[in-house]
Amino acid sequence: AADDVKKVAIILDPVGVNPFLTQVVDKFAEVKAAGTYPMDYSVIECADDTAWAENIRASVEEGYDLILVVGWQGADPLNEVATQFPDKAQYVIIDTVCDNPNVKSYIFKPQEAAYLIGIVAAMVSADAGKPEGPFGGVHANPGQGSFEWRYGYMEGIKSINPKVTNDDFIFNYTKSYTDAPTAKELALQQAAQGCVFINAASAVADFGTFEAALEKGFYTSGQDFDRTSPDNPNIITTQVKYTGIVAGMIIDEFFATGIQPGVVSLGLKEGVVGATYITDDGVNPRNTAVLTDAIVAKAREAADAIISGKLVIEVPLEEEYMKQ
Amino acid sequence: MRNQSNDVILRMENIVKCYGSLIANDNVSLHLNRGEILAVIGENGAGKTTLMKVLYGLEHPDKGDIYLNEKKIQIHNAAQAIANGIGMVQQHFMLFDPFTVTENIVYGKEPKKGLFFDLKKANQTISELSRKFDLPLNPTTKIQGMPVGLRQRVEILKVLYQNADIIVFDEPTAVLTPQEVHELLNTMKRLAEAGKSIIIVTHKLNEVMEVADRAMVMRLGKHVAYRNIADTSIEELSFLMVGRHLVETEIPEISPGKDILRITDLCLTRDGAVPILDHISIHVNAGEIVGIAGVSGNGQSDLVQCIFGLQKADSGQILVNGKNVFNCPVKEVRHSGMAMIPEDRFIWGSAAQASIAETAIMGHYEKPSFSKKGFLNIRTIREFAGKLVKEFSVKADSIAQKTSSLSGGNAQKLIVAREIRQNTPILIACEPTRGIDIGAIQFVHDCLVEKRSEGAAVLLVSSELSEILKLSDRIYVIYEGKINGEFKRGNVSEEELGLLMVGSKKL
Amino acid sequence: MNINANYLAVVFNSTIRMMTPILFVGLGSALCNRVFIFNIGLEGTMLTGAFAAIVANYYTGSIFISLLAAMISAMIVSWIAGIFMVKFKGAMLVVGVSINMLISGLTTFLMQIIFGVKGAYVSTDLVPLHKIDVSMLKQWPILQTMFGSLTYLDFFAFILAIILYFFLFRTVTGFRMRSVGINKVAAQSLGINADRLQIGTVAFSGLLSGIGGCLLTMGGVTMFAQNITAGRGYIAMAAATLGAAHPLGVVAGSAFFGFAQSMANMLQNSSISSQLTMALPYLATILALAIYNFAQIRRHAL
Amino acid sequence: MNSGTLRKISHFLAPISQPFIAIFLALVVGAIAIIVTGESPFNIYKIMVKGAFGSEYYLLTTLTRATPIIITGLGAAICWSSNYMGIGGEGQMIMGGFLCAVIGFHFPGPQWLKLTCAIIFSLIGSGLYSLFSAWLLDKFKMSLAISTLMLNYAGAYIAMHFVQNVFLDTTGDAKLVQTQMIDESIRLPRIVEGQKLHWGFGIAVLLVILVWFMMNRTVFGYESRMSGFNIHFCDYGGINSKKIMYGMLTLSGVICGLAGVIEVLGVNYRYTHNTYVSASYAWIGLNAALISGYNPIGIFFTSIILAGISTGGAAIARATSVPLEISTIIQGCITLFISARIAIQFRRRSRKLASPAKDGGSSGDILIPETKGEILR
């Protein structure tokens, strides 16, 4: 009987800091507990960038049936392993494309969620008498990896107020996923420059931004899963990315048909990304005084356009876009 | 003579101390009377320093007991030694250069005012102390840049400040100028009169005769004899130390050749103003030993460093066989045919952590037999180092041993051996016999004379007047960076030299 | 960019808050340097303090006990590091790096056991350090902004620098500490237990870094995230070196780093690439040191 | 066997035996941490050892990881042994890797030319990078520790800037800050087909021998060792100590740069921002050098052990539910104990000839009194 149990290796960054990963792991725990499928899984956290290659390769060696790589650091090594051992296991990667005929890639369109946040930011700022910004953002690192969030956010704002230019944005970087004190100070400085809304996207360091929002009264948004809280009314929404859904999809596909290589892109339409109170109802009551019905309505309109395909948001290269 | 009682203040009984397989102290016993000065003498490596370190708690004996006032005591560390009234002026000064005189002296027993270090009171105390024992010092100057004699004075005051009854001096005169030696010996006598008991380790038997009441002779880790100074002579003591009678170095008559080393108008100023070397012009001929006599601090160190390329001079000419090596790098100077025995064996002459072999090939290693095309020939290097150690009887276990494990005198012998074996036409010898025993001094003198017989030019810089007078064919006197006299062998008396050296007589 | 007086006042205020935890650790590092110890483990001990403060806060809700817990726990860890460095003659760099690794793992692990969370622990039950009321400055709003939202510990950091200055240069213990750094062999030969003094200093530097950690998790923000120190310990060591291991110099060194960092943040939105602005504080340090040393060399030459 | 050979062998093994005793002590402490998590220490350690050395695959993985550690360790050893305590290995490795990847892809001409130029220029580049701190030390008396540390950070960001803004691989989603892959024809071949281990490991072995030879059998090695012991002695002996400083620091930069080059040619085939930093290769290499007292052979084995600790740690994470943090704790314990000179003291007592009582500090100490000690002030 033990032979029938399928072994899944989930290879990812240390889970704790990143809610994006926590959701994947929680989903596996849930499915296993439910006993729907004869499945066992190992969560393999990579201590450093080199460990990705080692762990992916070792998982093949150790006889896992499904190798699920969560994160772009795994693309190169997975490519190599999938070419070398096409039949030893089935391969899935999340969050980036691995250009290999034996790998299934799931990617996201977080820019669609961020676009909605942009709309919220623009309108909240307008309500506060600052339709032209500046608009803040405290992110972890510069670079294309997280530019999809910034791009969506900027485009969303510009869609509300076309007069806004790139110069009206203030982005600062914590250089760390956990450095909350730095995030807080950066947010305070952005607030002092007049930002009414500051987009937080630096993993758990976001708690620093949240604290600053509560102290200084600007508004902010969480990331990955609903970060609104009854203790902090200034977190008015969240740009969510439900990676748990993808995990469920992968498990289902694996047991139903086996993994079908290819690229799947998931966005608002699939319900995988979204914005709290816009595409869902949120776990906490909405701060209706700030995130007014009008704003929600406007954002839902955009969401519908995106879902229906009328509005397509393609992310350009950061340098080219920022030069405009 | 002092009113020396016969009550014994200190006894060390059957001390045994081994370093690995080497027995540095082999059942040594010693007793010290109150108010007396005991000299401990012996060849290099006889174990004198080791015995003193045991007394001061810096080394732990493998066997043996120490009695203070006939009471057995345990000395595990320096703190306990100090608490028991034992103080030591070590061969290598234990001073903190950036600190002031006072800070160094009161170290470990600092006066306090509340939470704070009461520097004012400390300065006062030190002023008083220095007046009381007639050891003048400015309490607030920093140690940095102080001449050796004064540094030693700081060390002595430190011991006095600690209220030591027993004061150990390990080769205190090795680095001093004759003047300073004289003062120190007087100080010791004064201290003894004031009731302190003193142990002095030295190689200079005339000092022993002058200052000590009793002498203990050590050889190969054992004590071989006690003598009352009143009942003995230098000859007897040296016989006891070395185990044979020393023959005076023969200095054959030879006529000097042409001048191999000629220095003209060498000038050096410090900070662009203070003159250190003032138009020095000297020459050394082949087959000649030329001595430079002077009280240290009058520019001889700088002169030698400038000649050897260790320091850049302002102007002048240094001709080696007609080739000007003025301000050339050391390597070039060495290649031009010069070798040097440096004045400080641990700062310049060796590296504590290097092996004996590594120390032995410095300056040699680029010779074809030791290295070719940048690759070392380990076999010949080992052979060479082994030969040096044997020929010059350096007391060592193996050539792989660290240089720091050699006794002071043996390290010096190794350095002398190395530089003599450079086989260069010019040898500069700075304080070549500092800190070595009389047997070894004899040996080094023989080497220098032999070098001269081979036709080399030897420039001897020494603060030991007797050495200069004995070896030199010609003598220059240096005073405040100027040459203050030049004499042929036998044309000058020690007194006259002394006067020229201190500038009370001008040329 | 919107540069006005108020904004600059906020930047100044931020810079102080970012700088003081580093200052505490930097002072500890300076003391270590004075006794000839290169203590890279301060990153780990700072993290220890940051964590212990939050744990104690969680259980007791007392600021005082939290601070005490931070100091004691960091001191113990540092004391162990000191024993390894001095008694067991471990290479200081290796000991420090190992301590940092160990603490990074341990705090993350204990966070899960104690709080049942991964990543970060945030709670409204946590009591932050008191902020000093600066309403007396209300006539001067700029000053009020500049010195607002600071805790007693922020101010204490500067006072501590002065205290340590007196300690190091006016007290007997300070005197002996400096002596050990200058010549350990001599100190030992004069009956000072130099090993104990070194270990004690390392332990004390740990205590200071614990305060720095506590200030980080209960001052600036009120939370704990794994590896929240994010390299501050290393920066503090650099600040100590920059300040020539002199307590007041460390203040200048930390201020310099804070200032350079703030400049870099401001420039992040200019046309300069953000990667280059990140390199800026480090290059500025090299430049500043070069200028400073050059002036020193010139002065000595004259 | 006579006692002479025995002594020689034990002398040879000395730098290697110490880590083993220390590891044993560390494992005892680590066991406590494991018991807290409710697992059996024996089981965990078994998994760890197996995951590091237990099969051909695991062993080769460990050796792959050890390669850059060995090389940066050698780089650190040569400058530290001449008493220049730079910690710039990381920045130099980044320079080497970055330049190699960029030149190896963008240089015009046939592949062999790209490869040759990539290697030559990246080694020159990393050497110059290190030379810069030597220059700062020489001309401005700037502490090497500070300048190299700052250059590590600066180098990483400057390389990142160029990758991000000039050489970014935009063929995929461009999320990783990385350059494009060099051509297959100029990659280092694998030693065993199908395994990660590449001939870079062979280069590392060769380098161990070369560095050992350089340190112990060449004039340059002799001169630099003496300059590490006592710089005045060198000056007096006619050694140009400034030349040694520049030479040693540059050479150390070149060697650390080579570690980056080999990572590019043998493992990643491109430069990716943060890979060397996150794996701490240069730091672990420096640790290996310190632990083994700058002895190249010691560095070789210590590096493999340290790499094994990492790969074994990952194996624990794969095979059990023990969280990653626990293996981090165990790794920390092991290196902590390895650093201690407990074992040495052990050995000293049993040896016949003791070393001098107060040698300023054993070579493993970062700060050796009575030498420059410039790392501090």
Ligand SMILES: Nc1ncnc2c1ncn2[C@@H]1O[C@H](COP(=O)(O)OP(=O)(O)OP(=O)(O)O)[C@@H](O)[C@H]1O
């Ligand atoms: N190594 C990591 N550790 C922690 N969080 C990470 C990590 N990598 C990515 N993240 C996530 O990225 C967010 C911001 O980081 P980043 O700038 O890298 O954006 P991103 O990569 O687009 O986000 P995501 O990974 O969710 O798609 C954080 O909220 C966090 O969820």
Ligand SMILES: Nc1ncnc2c1ncn2[C@@H]1O[C@H](COP(=O)(O)OP(=O)(O)OP(=O)(O)O)[C@@H](O)[C@H]1O
């Ligand atoms: N730390 C040490 N390790 C090994 N051997 C040592 C050590 N210290 C001293 N020795 C050896 O012990 C012997 C006695 O040394 P010691 O220093 O006591 O001689 P000494 O009588 O003071 O000689 P000198 O007159 O040259 O100073 C010497 O052979 C020396 O090489």
Ligand SMILES: [Mg+2]
């Ligand atoms: Mg992403």
Ligand SMILES: [Mg+2]
């Ligand atoms: Mg002696």
